[in-house]
Amino acid sequence: MKTAIYYFSGTGNSLVLARDLAAQLGDARIIPIARTLISGWDEQADIVGIVFPVYMFGLPLIVADFLKALKVKPGAYVFTGATLGGLPGRAHTLARQILKRRGITLAAGFSVRMPGNYTPLYEAIPQDQQEKLFRGQKERVKEIARIVEQRKGACREEKPLWINSLLYALVYKIGIAQIPPAGKDFRVTAACNKCGLCEKICPVANIHLRDGKPVWLRHCQQCMACLQWCPQEAIQYKQSTQGRKRYRHPEVTAQMIMEQR
Numbered sequence: 001m002k003t004a005i006y007y008f009s010g011t012g013n014s015l016v017l018a019r020d021l022a023a024q025l026g027d028a029r030i031i032p033i034a035r036t037l038i039s040g041w042d043e044q045a046d047i048v049g050i051v052f053p054v055y056m057f058g059l060p061l062i063v064a065d066f067l068k069a070l071k072v073k074p075g076a077y078v079f080t081g082a083t084l085g086g087l088p089g090r091a092h093t094l095a096r097q098i099l100k101r102r103g104i105t106l107a108a109g110f111s112v113r114m115p116g117n118y119t120p121l122y123e124a125i126p127q128d129q130q131e132k133l134f135r136g137q138k139e140r141v142k143e144i145a146r147i148v149e150q151r152k153g154a155c156r157e158e159k160p161l162w163i164n165s166l167l168y169a170l171v172y173k174i175g176i177a178q179i180p181p182a183g184k185d186f187r188v189t190a191a192c193n194k195c196g197l198c199e200k201i202c203p204v205a206n207i208h209l210r211d212g213k214p215v216w217l218r219h220c221q222q223c224m225a226c227l228q229w230c231p232q233e234a235i236q237y238k239q240s241t242q243g244r245k246r247y248r249h250p251e252v253t254a255q256m257i258m259e260q261r
């Protein structure tokens with residue numbers, strides 16, 4: 001059965017989940033959401049996965065936009081795979097609602113714990129804790145693939161429901177609109193050596209270089225790729241990220257993130 005797994009990723013967690021699921025399912029390919037929005041869909045797939053990081057207890061804006069335009073063949077099995085540092089909020093439910101308006105049924109929503117990457121609030125967790133989560137992710141992939149292969153309906157993993165619903169209502173509905181202009185809150189320090197990587201790695205081309213240094217536009221997704229991958233740690237967000245340990249998935253290279261565009 002032909003499988004297409006669409007993904008969006010800033011620091012590699014969702015890319016690894018998409019890639020591992022594709023390997024487990026066979027006859028599957030992974031397709032970056034950022035590029036699909038420009039080049040179009042694989043409408044022949046029997047199984048369609050959408051893999052993304054949870055943002056503010058909901059969907060990244062680019063993923064919501066993607067779902068609003070998604071095309072699948074009639075009868076395709078559609079599932080979501082969310083990677084998250086703590087709680088999924090109502091990301092799968094929001095995906096289900098968007099898809100329902102397009103006449104597409106979301107069969108299952110899987111949540112997978114991974115290291116958090118939101119450096120404005122916290123730094124990367126210690127190595128041993130990261131490795132424990134990576135081992136858990138590899139096991140989860142096998143379970144998820146078993147369910148998907150059988151095209152089983154499965155619940156959307158958003159437990160405990162009351163707290164996820166509350167956080168979604170309090171944070172997502174107000175917070176998500178603040179994300180695109182958040183580019184204004186990034187800054188570059190004197191440590192920048194004008195390597196140009198940040199401009200290339202931004203999945204949505206929100207960075208321009210001026211005199212070799214980054215300038216942020218106003219359609220940011222807050223994926224943190226620029227801040228996390230800068231080799232000089234020269235990118236900061238507001239006043240909170242200086243000196244905080246950065247996070248990137250160890251199986252992922254900057255080149256792999258760049259290829260989303």
Ligand SMILES: Cc1cc2nc3c(=O)[nH]c(=O)nc-3n(C[C@H](O)[C@H](O)[C@H](O)COP(=O)(O)O)c2cc1C
Nearest residue numbers: 010011012013014053056057084085086087116117
């Ligand atoms: C803007 C932003 C908001 C986030 N919000 C949440 C959240 O609400 N709940 C959560 O568990 N993790 C949250 N995270 C952490 C990411 O979902 C998590 O680290 C994810 O695995 C990152 O995936 P990626 O490496 O594919 O980009 C957030 C990260 C970012 C950058």
Ligand code: SF4
Nearest residue numbers: 192193195196198230
């Ligand atoms: S990635 Fe870092 S060092 Fe390279 S241009 Fe961007 S800010 Fe400067």
Ligand code: SF4
Nearest residue numbers: 202220221223224226
């Ligand atoms: S500017 Fe940085 S945080 Fe915003 S979308 Fe681009 S890489 Fe992600």
